Amino acid sequence: MSDEGDDDGHNLVLIVAVVGIGLVVLGAVVVIGAAVVGSFVLGLGAEQGAVEPAASFGVDATADGATVTHEAGDSIDSSNLVILVDGEERGTWADLTESSDPVTTGDEIEISDVQSGDEIAVEWRDGDETAVLIRTQVGAA
Structure with missing residues (x-):
């Protein structure tokens, strides 16, 4: 047991x-x-996702159109910056300047066939990410 x-x-x-x-x-x-x-x-x-650049741009009217200037901030891949006039794409900064160099403070681009009152926008695009860096009317103060 x-x-x-x-x-x-x-x-x-x-x-x-x-x-x-x-x-x-x-x-x-x-x-x-x-x-x-x-x-x-x-x-x-x-x-x-990609991080939107911190940059400021200015737009000034010229006799033949407008000048877009990178005034301050991050260096940006020129193929990621798209120029629009009245909502229509004119091309990337790289296409319009024929340069693949990054866009840095002081860089400028001339946009032709732009008149006072037209809207110019600079958009940053990277894959699915998009940000408007400036949208302004030519000649607006």
Whole structure:
């Protein structure tokens, strides 16, 4: 009879050990799952898009059109700057200047066939990201 009592005690220890290990594994899965879900909820797992440049531009009327000037701020890839006149694309800064150099403070571009009152815009585009860096009327103060 003493053999049966020892088996019951041994089985009880095994059951407690298996349940304990199972609870530790379950706890680890819950903690890891919560960390993954939390990171996506907080945006830590989201892909970061291109960052809009911080730059200012000016537009001045000329006898033949207008001059757009990079007045201050970040250097910008010239192929990412699009020039629009009254909502119609004239081309990228790179196309219009025939230069792939970055656009930096002091750089200018001449836009022809522009009259006083026309709207000129400079847009920055990078993939799906777009930002209007300036939109103004020619001759506006």
